[in-house]
Each structure stands twice: as structure tokens, then as C-alpha cells.
Amino acid sequence: MAIDVRIPTILRSFTGGAKAVSGAGDTLADLLTDLDGKHPGLRGRLITPEGGLHRFVNIYVNDEDVRFLGSLDAKLNDGDTVTILPAVAGGALGLTVAHALRG
Amino acid sequence: MTTALTIEQAILDAIVAHARRDHPDEACGVVAGPVGSDRPMRHIPMDNAERSTTFYRFDSKEQFRVWAEMDDRDEEPVVIYHSHTATEAYPSRTDISYAGEPNAHYLLVSTREPEQTEIRSFRILDGVVTEEPVNAVQSYMFGQSPSAVDYECRS
Numbered sequence: 001m002a003i004d005v006r007i008p009t010i011l012r013s014f015t016g017g018a019k020a021v022s023g024a025g026d027t028l029a030d031l032l033t034d035l036d037g038k039h040p041g042l043r044g045r046l047i048t049p050e051g052g053l054h055r056f057v058n059i060y061v062n063d064e065d066v067r068f069l070g071s072l073d074a075k076l077n078d079g080d081t082v083t084i085l086p087a088v089a090g091g092a093l094g095l096t097v098a099h100a101l102r103g
Numbered sequence: 104m105t106t107a108l109t110i111e112q113a114i115l116d117a118i119v120a121h122a123r124r125d126h127p128d129e130a131c132g133v134v135a136g137p138v139g140s141d142r143p144m145r146h147i148p149m150d151n152a153e154r155s156t157t158f159y160r161f162d163s164k165e166q167f168r169v170w171a172e173m174d175d176r177d178e179e180p181v182v183i184y185h186s187h188t189a190t191e192a193y194p195s196r197t198d199i200s201y202a203g204e205p206n207a208h209y210l211l212v213s214t215r216e217p218e219q220t221e222i223r224s225f226r227i228l229d230g231v232v233t234e235e236p237v238n239a240v241q242s243y244m245f246g247q248s249p250s251a252v253d254y255e256c257r258s
Contacts, residue, residue: 008203008204009179009204009205009206010203010204010205056200056201056203057203058163058166058167060163060167063164063167063168063171065163065164065167067163083167083170083171085166085167085170086201086203086204087160087161087163087201087203088131088149088160088161088166088183088201088203088204089153089158089159089160089161089197089201090158090159090185090194090195090197090198090201090202091129091153091155091157091158091159091185091187091195091197091198092129092156092157092158092187092188092189092190092195093157093158093195093197
């Protein structure tokens with residue numbers, strides 16, 4: 001069971017500069033645990049201390065955002081490609097403040 | 104790491120036009136260039152998935168497609184830009200916390216004044232913001248032309 005994982009520039013310090021690494025797992029959560037064994041610290045940049053997916057990253061299975069695939073429970077199959085990208089967001093007002101205002 | 108953003112005037116004009124078109128919502132996008140070149144060559148306006156006057160977010164599906172295309176072409180995001188529509192062109196706390204492309208110039212455009220557009224560029228690394236001058240050139244083919252405009256003084 002091999003999953004090809006694409007690493008963004010900002011996280012390549014965890015993979016010795018490698019742009020892509022290989023991992024294994026039946027779900028995204030399993031894959032990230034497997035990867036953290038080989039690349040310590042990587043998982044912590046993707047998952048919050050509460051165990052959810054970090055809002056600063058987008059993770060895709062093939063070309064689908066995992067937020068639409070059950071997030072960390074997203075199922076993986078041999079030969080899938082998992083792509084990690086930095087979420088690009090920001091703006092004049094803090095998002096946290098904005099979300100609080102919107103209730 | 105360079106300490107200035109050098110960009111073609113035509114691309115800068117297109118970014119400002121995009122920001123003016125979407126005003127009062129924030130506009131956002133990318134200028135791609137060959138990996139390691141530090142040359143922003145291909146302007147890609149992006150959708151603001153938030154359609155908001157105070158924040159922006161790239162649509163995740165569109166971002167995936169655009170980033171995959173850059174990868175295929177051996178490009179990277181040389182410039183990541185967005186507009187502030189009621190405040191100055193300076194990175195907010197949110198902008199800093201999200202800045203995830205260490206090689207990118209973060210270009211901010213303020214459209215708060217109808218007649219004059221403020222354009223400023225920043226490096227954002229590990230939460231540290233460093234402003235840099237913006238050098239607009241007519242064309243990379245001719246290098247720094249005599250009509251180059253230095254936006255540094257307009258901030």
C-alpha cells in the first residue's frame with residue numbers, strides 16, 4: 001500500500017528537502033501517523049492539538065479536498081496521491097474576529 | 104533572498120484593475136514565474152471564495168488546479184497578492200498567520216482611495232514581516248528601463 005505524498009515548500013524542512021515522499025495507511029489519519037514516524041514533526045503542522053485538520057493547510061486526495069471526503073477519516077487506496085498545500089487566505093480583518101461576529 | 108520585487112508594469116496594472124473591479128470586496132491572485140527565477144511572469148487572478156470586504160481565501164479546488172499547473176510548468180508562486188479595500192496596504196495579523204509560501208512576495212493593494220492605489224510588497228517568514236521596494240519595469244527583456252517607477256515612495 002503506497003501513497004505518494006506531495007510536500008509544499010514550507011514543510012520540506014521535515015522531509016530533508018524532498019518534494020514528494022511515500023507513505024502508507026487506510027485513512028488520512030493513518031497516513032499522517034505513518035509519515036510522522038519517518039518525518040517527525042510533520043503531523044504537528046497539519047493537525048491541531050485538538051485533533052482536527054489545521055486551517056492553515058489544504059490536503060487533497062487525488063484532486064479532491066479532504067474536507068469533502070470526511071477529513072482525517074478520508075479513505076485511501078494504493079496508488080492515491082495526497083497533496084498538501086498551504087491555504088492561501090487573509091484579509092484586513094482577522095478571520096477569527098470575523099467568524100465570531102458572524103456567529 | 105532578494106530584497107525587492109521587480110515586476111512588469113503591465114502585470115501591476117492588471118492586478119490593480121482586478122482589485123478595482125472587485126472593490127469593495129477583497130481581490131486575490133497569484134503571479135507565477137519559473138522556479139528559482141524570482142520573476143513574476145504569468146498573472147492568475149483567483150476567486151475570493153469568501154466574497155468579503157474584510158477577508159479572502161483562495162477556493163481550494165481552484166488553488167489545487169492552479170498549483171498543479173504551475174508544477175507542470177516548473178513554476179512557483181512568485182507573487183501572492185490581495186487587496187485591502189478600506190485600510191492600508193499592510194499585512195494584517197491574519198495575513199501573517201496564513202503566509203505559507205516562503206519564496207513568495209506578498210503584494211498588497213489598497214483601494215480605499217478612489218483616485219490613488221497604494222501598492223506595497225512584503226516578505227513574510229516565520230511571522231516576521233519585511234517590507235521591500237516594488238520596482239515596476241516595462242519589460243524583463245530590456246531590464247530596468249528609464250521609465251521604471253519606484254513605488255517605494257508612494258506608501
